Amino acid sequence: MRPENRRRHLLPWAVVGLWVVVIAVAAMFAGKLGGVQRDEAVDYLPASADSTHVEKVRQELPGGETTDVIVVYHRDGGLTAADRTVADGQLAKIAAEQKLTAPPKGIPSKDGTTLMYPIASAAPTGPGADKEAAQKAFVEDVRAIATTDGDEAGAGGGSSGPDIASGLDIEVGGAGALMADMESVFESIDGTLMIATVLVVAFLLIITYRSPFLWIVPLVVVGAAAVSSMAVVYGMVRAFDVVVTSQSAAIMTVLVFGAGTDYALLLVSRYREELRRVPEPYEAMRTALRNCGPAVLASSGTVAAGLLCLLAADLNSSSGMGPIAAIGVVCALVAMLTLLPAVLVLLGRRVFWPLIPAYGSEVKQRRSFFAAMGSSAARRPVAVLGTGLVVLGALALGVLNLPGAVKQEDSFIDRPESVTAMQRLTDAYPDQSAQPISVMAPTGAAGTALDTTRTLPGVADAQRGRSGGGWTEIVVFAKDAPESAGETATIERLRSTLGDETYVGGPSAQQIDLADTNVSDRLYVIPLVIVAVLLILVALLRSIVAPLMLVAAVVVVWGASMGIGGLVFEPLLGFAGVDPGLALLSFVFLVALGVDYGIFLMHRMREEALKGAEPEEAALTALRSTGGVIASAGIVLAATFGVLASLPLVMLAEMGILVAVGVLLDTFLVRTYLVTSASVLLGRKVWWPGALSRPPAAEPVRERETVGSGV
Template identity: 70%
Template sequence: MLALLAAVPFAGRLGDAKRDTAVDYLPASADSTQVAKVQAALPGGDTTDLVLVYRRDGGLTAADREAADAQVARVAGRHDTVQGGPPRAIPSRDGTTVMYPMALTGLKDEKPRADAVKDVRATLADHPEGLSVRVGGDGALGADSQEVFASTDSTLMLATVGVVALLLILTYRSPFLWLVPLAVVGVAALAAMAVVYGLVQGFDLVVTSMSSSIMTVLVFGAGTDYALLLVSRYREELRRHRLPYDAMRAALRGCGPAVLASCGTVAAGLLCLLAADLNSSSGLGPVGAVGVVCALAAMLTLLPAVLVLLGRRVFWPLIPAYGSEPRARRGLFAAMGSSAGRRPGTVLLAGGALLGALALGVLNLPGDLKQADTFTEAPESVTAMKTLSEAYPERSSQPISVLAHTDRAGQALARARATDGVERAERGRSGAGWTEIDVYATAPPQSAGEERTIRALRAGLDRVASAEARVGGPSAQELDLKDTNARDRTLVIPLVLLAVLLILAALLRSLVAPLVLVVAVVAVWGAAMGLGGLFFEPVFGFAGIDPGLPLLSFVFLVALGVDYGIFLMHRMREESLRGADVSEAAITALRTTGGVIASAGVVLAATFAVLGSLPLVMLAEMGFVVAVGVLLDTFLVRTYLVTSASLLLGRWVWWPGALSRRPAAPDSPASGAPAPGAPAPGAPAPGAPAQ
C-alpha cells in the first residue's frame, strides 16, 4: 500500500513521456519505418510535408491567384523549405483549385512542427472573401493529431470517473460506500501511470496516447470489477464474523484465488502482444499489464485496509449486522439457471446459432481505415486532403518517399520513373550516404491504385544492385500497417489462447472446462466484430476499420471475458468439491455469482464504451467491440451457454482431473440433502450479490 502511494507523485510526468510520432506506431521491421528513421537523420531533420490548398467553387480569379502566390511566398520566407523558396503552383483542370506542395525542414520534434503548422495557418488567415484556404499534408495531419491527443487524457479520465461513480451508486445503494472503491481505483490509476513512467525512464518503453488511454480504461474497469467481487464477499462475511478484520480475512481467502487468476489471465494475454512486430501493439502489452497489476494490488491492499478502518457503517443504510440473514428471495440468476437446466441442449444450440448469426456481420465490415478518416470529426488537414482528392482525381498530392544509397541514386531514380503508376519522380535531400527521392503516383493517396504502385516500386527497386532502396511515406506506412497486423494476428492469437488455457487448466485442474470457456469467448469476439459490421458504417458513418482492431479486440475480449468464466467456474468447482453433482454445482455457481458478474460486466462494458467519447475512430471502434462483447459474454454466454454446456458434459467437464472420476456424494445437494458447508436455503453463498 505504501508503495502505491509513494508512486503517485510521478504519475503526472507520464504525459511528457508519451510519443506519438509515426515510428512509434509503425511496424518495427518495415521499410517505411526505416525510411522514417533515416529521414530524421538527413540534413534539416525530418521534413514536415504540407500542401497549401486554395479553392473557389465558381473558379479561381486572377486576384485569387495573385493573393495565393503572395501568401505562399511569405510562408516560404518565414520557414526553411526543401525547395529553398516558394513552391510551384499546381492548378486543377477545372480551375477551381490550386495547390502548393511544400516541405519544411529543421523541425526535429513534434512541438516545433505543430507550432510551424499553426504559424503557416495564421499566415494564410487573411485572404479574399469567398476563397477557402486550408493546410493539408502529412505534417498538418500530424499537428492536428497532436491537438486531438492532447485533449484525450482529461476527457477520458473525467468521463470514466463519472460512469464508474454512477454505476457504483446504483449497485451499492449507499451514499458513502461507492466513494471507497472509486477513490482506491483512482489511486491505482495514478500508481500505474507512475510505474509506466519508471519503465519509460529505465527501459525506454514506448508509450503512445492510444496505449495510455487504454491503460486508464483497463485500470478503472478491472479495478472496479475486483472491488465489486471483494466488497460483495466482505458484506457476506460481516454477517458471519463479529470483527470487520476477521470478515475481511475470510473474504480475501474466499475470493483471492479467483481475483489473482483473473488478473494473471489478463496480464498474460496482454504480455503476448510483446511478440507483435507493430510498435504500438507491442508497447501496449506491458503498459496494459502494468495497469491491471496495479489495479489488483490496490484492491487487495488499500481497499481492504480502508474498508476495515471504516467498519460496518460504510454500508449505511444497508448495514450487514453480525448474525443476521439476508432477505430470502428467488433471484433472477437462479431463474436463468433453472431455465438453462430444463433444456440445456436447446439453450446451447439456440445461443450458438444467435452468436453465429451475429458473426455474419463481419461480411459487412468496411475496408481498412484511411489516414484521412481516422477522426470522428474531420480537422482542417483532412478537409484539405478531401478537397484535393476531388479537384485532382487523376493524380496524387502526397509523395511516396524512396531512399537509396547516394552512389546508386541515379539508377534508383530511373527505375522509379519507369514503374507503372508513377507520374513523376524527383531527387530530394541527400546526406549520411542516402538520397531521398519523391515519387508521385498517378492514383489518389491510399487508393488501391497507389497500393499497386508502391508494391511495384518495391519489387523494381529491389533489383537495383547495392542501392538498398526503401519505400516509405504515409501511404507506404498504411500499407505496412495492414500487412504487419495480418502477420501479427497469426502469431499473437495462438499465444494468447495458449497462455489463457494454461492458466485456466492450472486453476480448474481440468482441460475440458478451460476449452469450454475459451471457445465461448472466441465466439463472443466473432459476434462482437459482426455487430461492428452492422453498426460501424451504416450507423456511425465510419469509413473503415483500423487494421489493428481485430487483434487488439481479440486480446481484450479473450483475456477479460475469461475473467467472468473464472469467477463462475471457480465457484462451480468449489461446489463440486463439497460433493455436489455438476448439475447442482452449475446452478448454484450461477445463482451465487451471477449478480456480481452482471455488475462487473456492466461496469467494464461502460468503461470501454467511454472510449467512444474520444474523437478517434480507432478508439471508438475498440470501445464498441469490447463493450458489446463483454455484455454478450455476461448476459448470454456466461449465464446460459457455459452453464448449459456444463450440464450437458456432466462430470466430464472436469476431465482429466480427479473430479471427473468422482461420483456425487450420497448427501450432495443433488440427492436433496444439504452439502457440508452449503448455505441455508434462500441464503446467498460466498460471492453472492448483496441483498
C-alpha cells in the same frame, strides 16, 4: 492489548499509511506521463516494414525529419489574379518566418480552380529537441498566416489584395497537417477520458451499492491505482526508453478503472457476506480474501498474460501497448487487494449504511433473475446451448459486412481541415496524387532508381530529394488518388522493381504495411494468448475440459462482436473503414477479460463440487451466487470501454464499441446460459481429468484446499 489484537488494529493503518506515501510520490510523476507520450509515425508502424525504415532514414538526412504540408487555394469559379497575389504574399511571409527546406513553388490545377504549394520545414535537432511540438507549431503558424486577410497577406508579398473571405477557400493539408490535427485530438483525450470514466464508474457504483458512502471507497482506491500506474509507466519511459503512445495510455486508463472496479465489486460482495457470519471486520476481510483471492489473482493473471503476448507483435503500437496495459492491471490488482481491504476494515460495518450487514443476520431469500435463468438452462440444456450458439453464429456472419481498412482521412469522427484539404486536392488534381511516396535508395544507385521510377506505370512524377548518410530520397507522385487501388498497385510495383536495397515509404505505404503486419501478427499473437490463458485456467481449475470450454466461449463471443461491428460500423455509424489492428486488440481484450467472468463462475462451481454437490446443483448454485456480482462487474467494464466510443477517433471508438458489446454478450448470454447449460450436459466430465471428474463412490475426493462460498 494482546499481540494478535494489536496486529489487527495496526496492520490496516500501516497499509493505508504506506499507500499515502506511495500516492504522494506517484503523484509527482504521474502528471508527467503526458509529456513523454509519443505519437510519431514510427511509433505506430511495424518494426520491420519498409515504410518504418524510410521514416528512420528521413530523420537522419540533412535537415532531419521534415514537416510536409500543402497550402491549398481554391475558388469554385476559377482563381483570379488577385487570388494568386494573395497566395504569393502569404507564401512569401511563410518563407520569411519559417525555415523551409526549399523555396515555395505553386502548382496550378488544369481547370484553374486550385493552386497548391507543397512546403516543408525541418524539425529541430539536438538533445531535448521536441520535434512533435515544433511540427505542430509550424502547422499552426502556417494556418495563422493563411487565415489573415488579403491586405496583410498582400503586404507580406509586396502588394495589396482583396479580402480573402470573399469566395477564396484556403486550407492547409498534407502529412504534417494531418499529424498536427491527430496530435490535437490526442491532447484532448486524456482529460476527457479520465473525467468521463470517473463519472461512469461513480454512477454505476452508486446504483450497485445503494449507499451514499460505500461507492466512494472503491472509486478512491481505483484512482490511487490509476495514479500509481501512470507513475510506474513514466518511470519505465525514463529508465528503459519505453514508447508510450496516446492510444496505449488511454487503453491503460480504461483497464485500470474497469478491471479495478470489477475486483472491488467481487471483494466487497464477499466481504459483505462474511460480515454476517463473523463478528469482527478484520476476520471477515481475512476470510473474504482467502476465499475469493485465488479467483481474483487468476483473473488478473489471465488479463496480464494476454496483454504481455502483444510483445510478440511486429506492430510497434501493439507491442508497446502490451506491457503498459499489463502494468495498469497489476496496479489495479495490488490496490484492490491491499488498500481497499484496509480502508474497509477501518471504516467497519457503517460504510454499508443504510444496508448494514449485521452479524448473525440472514439474507432474504428470494428467487433471483439469475436463478430463473439457471433453472431454464438446466431444464433444457441442449435447446439452450444450441439456440445460443446459433444466435452467436448468426451475429458472427456480420463480419462479411465489415468495411475495409480505414483510410487516414476517415480516421477522425469529425473531419479536420487537413482531411478536407486533401479531398479538395484529389478532386482538383485527378491526374496526380498530392500525397508523395518516399523512395529511399542508396546514393550510388539513386540515379538508376530515379530513371527506373519515371518509367513505371502509375507514376506521374519523380524528383531527386535530399541525400546524406549513404541514402538519397526520391519523391514520387502517383497518378492515382491516395490509398486507392491504383496507388497501391504503384507502390507494390515500385517495391518489386527497385529491389530489396531500396525502400518505399510515405503515408500510403505505411497503411499497406499496417494492414499486412496486422495479418501476420494475428497468426502469432492469437495462439499465444490462447495458450497462456489455458495454462492459467488449468492451474486454477485443475481440469482440461473446463478451461477449453471457457476459452471456446470467449472466442465465439469475439466472433459475434466482430459481426456486430460489421452490422453497425458503416451502416449505422458511418465509419468508412476498420482500423487494421482492431481484430487483434479486440481479441486480446475480449478473451483475457471475458475469461475473468468464467473464472469467477467456475471457481465457485468447483468449490460447490468439493463440498459434495452434484454437477447440476453445483452449476446452479454458482450461477445463483455469482450472477449478480458478475452482472454488475460486466456492466461496469462494458461502460468504461464504452467511454472510448465517445472519443473523436474512429480506431478508439471502434475498440470501445466492440469490447463493450462483447463483455455484455459474455456476461448475460454466454456466462449465464451457455456455460451453465454446457456444464449441466457434461456433468462431472467438465472436471476431467481431475479427481472431481470421478464419482465419489469410485474414489473419494482427497484434494485439500479451503472451501468457501467463493465469489
